[in-house]
Amino acid sequence: MMCSQELLPILSHALPSIISYTLPSDKVVQANAEGARILARHSSSTLSEKFDGENDDSTVKVESATKNDSRMLVTAQDGHHNIISESNNESETMIEETELFLKRVTALSYTHKSWTDMRRTLVYLRTEVRFYNEIVPLLLLANDNNDGASLRNYLPNVHHADYDLEGLVPEDCPTTNAKQPSPFDEENEERKHESLKDKGGHMLLESLSPAHGYFQDSPVSLQQSLMCLTAVAELHASSWGNTSVLQTVHDRLSSAGGSYQLSFRNPKEMQNMVASWEGFRGQFVGVDGEKTSILEKDSVIRLGQRVYDMAEYVSKELSPTVDDSYATLVHGDYKAMVSFL
Secondary structure: OEOOOOOHHHHOOOOOOEEEEEOOOOOEEOOOOEEEEEEEEEEOHHHHOOOOOOOOOOEEEEOOOEOOEOOEEEEOOOOOEEEEEEEOOOOEEEEEEEEEEEEEEEHHHHOOOOHHHHHHHHHHHHHHHHHHHHHHHHHHHHOOOOOHHHHHOOOOOEEEEEEEOOOOOOOOOOOOOOOOOOOOOOOOHHHHHHHHOOOEEEEEEEOOOHHHOEEEOOOOOHHHHHHHHHHHHHHHHOOOOOHHHHHHHHHHOOOOOOOOOHHHOOHHHHHOHHHHHHHHHHOOOOOOOOOOHHHHOHHHHOHHHHHHHHHHHHHHHOOOOOOOOOOOOOOOOOOOEEEOO
């Protein structure tokens, strides 16, 4: 199905000569973002002109089409595209079809959330865009003398990443400031809509679809698990002991790792912990006498209270400073996506 012109400005960052595009499948909807696989048709010179074979480095810096963002990273391994020939009476034009993946956060999609929870969604977006635009170049530079090419193999090809949260989350407001007051009256739907209109952001990525040898499966085999652990170990090692990079990560991304760190969360989650666990446990008690009998043990009954009592201590213990010997960059939502190749 042919789509409107809405995404053309975004796609043009990767494919300046884009002609049209289609969305060949349903969009992917997650709690904090939406995604879509895109087949974009463009003239054959769009990508090839950028890679003329004279660049020894597989990563090329290309000036972005937007005034405030010049950090678009494009890699020479790009190129999931097919060549099509289109003819008319005057000439023959070579057309390529490139598969891309667009991850997008539109603030108006989250009006059902309280401000604290909506803010967490928005700062997740900001963190991810800043990671690709600001932190990845630092990691690659820091690892140039230590097999930086290896790290590059585990990073996605990002054609463009940008966000606009003006009026919602100040640029200097820490990610972990879950107590930031709402910038609008949450009871006034009209004002809320106006405040959120056109706010959000996107990441235009290389498509890692099954058609290109990638898959996401569960459970994964032992060999696949080793591949996943190797990838995340490379990410951790890339900043280990580098206080300069870690300070930038602390300042620009987050001072705490993991999406379940308490400084991210709505305080109501902890306030309701005991009742939530009791409600969950109650759904299964007695369903299968032997298999669910563990739910009637005293220590399990008190699990909600035990988590509540220990949560703040555990959260602090898992929040190192940038100069701690074990401090490093972590992935907050790691998934087992591996490649056949």
